[in-house]
Amino acid sequence: MEKHWIKLFATPNPIEAEIIKQMLEAHEVPAVIINKQDSSYRFGQIELYVHQSNESLARELLADSDYRANEEG
Template sequence: MENGWVKIRTYTKAYEAEIVKQMLEENGIAAVILNKQDSSYLFGKIELYVKQEEETFANVLINSGIDTEEDHVN
């Protein structure tokens, strides 16, 4: 990952990461998903990254209403 991006969450379900990414983008925050799951057996993590300067706002948005089974990285 390029400098300036920080991992803010990890997920085990791809659809949860996509929902949060979409919500962030709708609020003007650039977000990137890095899927580290094995493609055959679907074990591993899916990581969500945002730009470092948007980390605080992204966390506020995520914590204000998304109810998922995510693993918090912070």
């Protein structure tokens, strides 16, 4: 992954990760999902990254959402 991207969120649920990504992008915060789950057994995490220049806004948006329990950092 390119430099200056920060892991914002991790979850085992791919749908949850996609919902958060869409919410961020609706607020013009580009986000990238990296699936680190094992493809056979579905253990591991799906990680969501944002560029460090958008980290503050992304964390605010995440804090205002219902996903505070899985927030990284």
